[in-house]
Amino acid sequence: MTDAGRPHRPSGVREVVGYNWPLYAAGALAAGGGWVLARWLPRPAARLVRAGALTAGWLLAASTAATWWVYDRSGLHGYAWLDDLLPEGPGRHLVVATGLDEASRPVAARHPAAPQRTADLYDPALMTEGSIHRARRRVPPVPGSLPARPGALPAATASLDSVLAVFSAHELRRPADRAALFAEAARVLRPGGAFVVVEHLRDAANSAVYGPGALHFLPRSTWLGHAAGAGLRPAAERRIAGLVTAFVFRRAGA
Template sequence: MREVVRYNWPLYAAGGLAAGAGLLLSRRLPRPAAGLARAGAAAAAALLASSTAATWWVYDRSELRTFDWLAELLPAGPGEHLVLSSGLDEASRPVAARWPQHPQTVVDLYDPVLMTEGSIRRARRHVPPAPGTLPGRHDRLPVATGSADTVLAVFAAHELRRTGDRHGLFAECARVLRPGGRLVLVEHLRDAANTAVYGPGAQHFFSRQDWLRAAAGAGLHLAAQRRIGGLVTALVLTAPAPAPAPAPTAAAPTGKHLAP
């Protein structure tokens, strides 16, 4: 939670200032307006409290960081896998520690032109990419076609704010996956639960349908879904498996085998 507040401190500061300003104004305004100012201050304080509590619960107390949820979704493990990050990689180390025998490649997609949120710039300054991380683009991953069993995108894809860029990333994920491979997408969704605790901040998230449209455009299909900590969703999207080879058929008899 401390790290989230550190990277998003302008938003928390704005919430605190809004609450304080509302209380100060309520002392100087006439009664009807003063009531509205107090109500606005209370709403700002409640939103600040709910978002902080939700962040603490999800990132510090839930199973998100243990990756137990990934073990449930992928009982055999991730296999040869690709970890995508967008400036802040918090998945590669715990996944590698849990499945040390499974080959891992880490690709950082950070692009300051496309990823304009101040929080990701601050996070990147404090947490540089791990040694061995490959630089990449959302539309050109530095990985061979059909080389990965799993692609992990944990809080990475939403940093691409333009629809076409997200669709391009999904197309690249489909390219690098082997037939039957899996893209595991982990994100907050723009839904009722996240809106209730994050308020207008939930507009930074994308809806489940947005992600499924991007998956369908890349030929990926939803295979499983799991809620993590009540506010985060993991979607397992699979690449098509190869069609089974047709069974051999008996050859039709030729004329030379027929009785005269």
């Protein structure tokens, strides 16, 4: 429950636009302002400006529609996809958050018998994106969240069945911090345990709808590289709503 006594509502297009409103405002200004400006320019320049305005308008509309589809209409927040990836269930698990935790509650609701802890890696000195600061102000940490660092997760060695990082690992912008998180996940997992990483990827599909915004995402090869560096093997991979990828990396053994 939230402080107001109402169930928490996972972020949808309204919230995502709110977290990223400067980007949406810039897109709207580029689209509308460019179209108006073109009326006062010579024909060759006007064509270029109108083309830019149309491109900005397309990206604004496409990104909004894609966000609505992924966060409001798909099964992302239902976590049935997690049951498919972890048929044994999450077991004793740790949810890793970096400012906006919307995994702990639905996973706990779906698997009430599975012991859960939440590690909060949020550090405003390292996470400089305005969107994550705005999200943090709007959605407070889940009660009982434990402050942590990428290289120091609050769990004993080989004590967990799974670690879940849902839209959180990409907020660690320094490669060394992401590598430390993967190494820590490998440390705290039991042999055969699963590290679940869910992210948008910097790929053709996300670039087509998010344009330059897709640069905030990381390529698939980056996540595979971090897993390999930590000694975690790829075990499963699933696309959600066409734009989100869920990886399962497992610790050797078992």
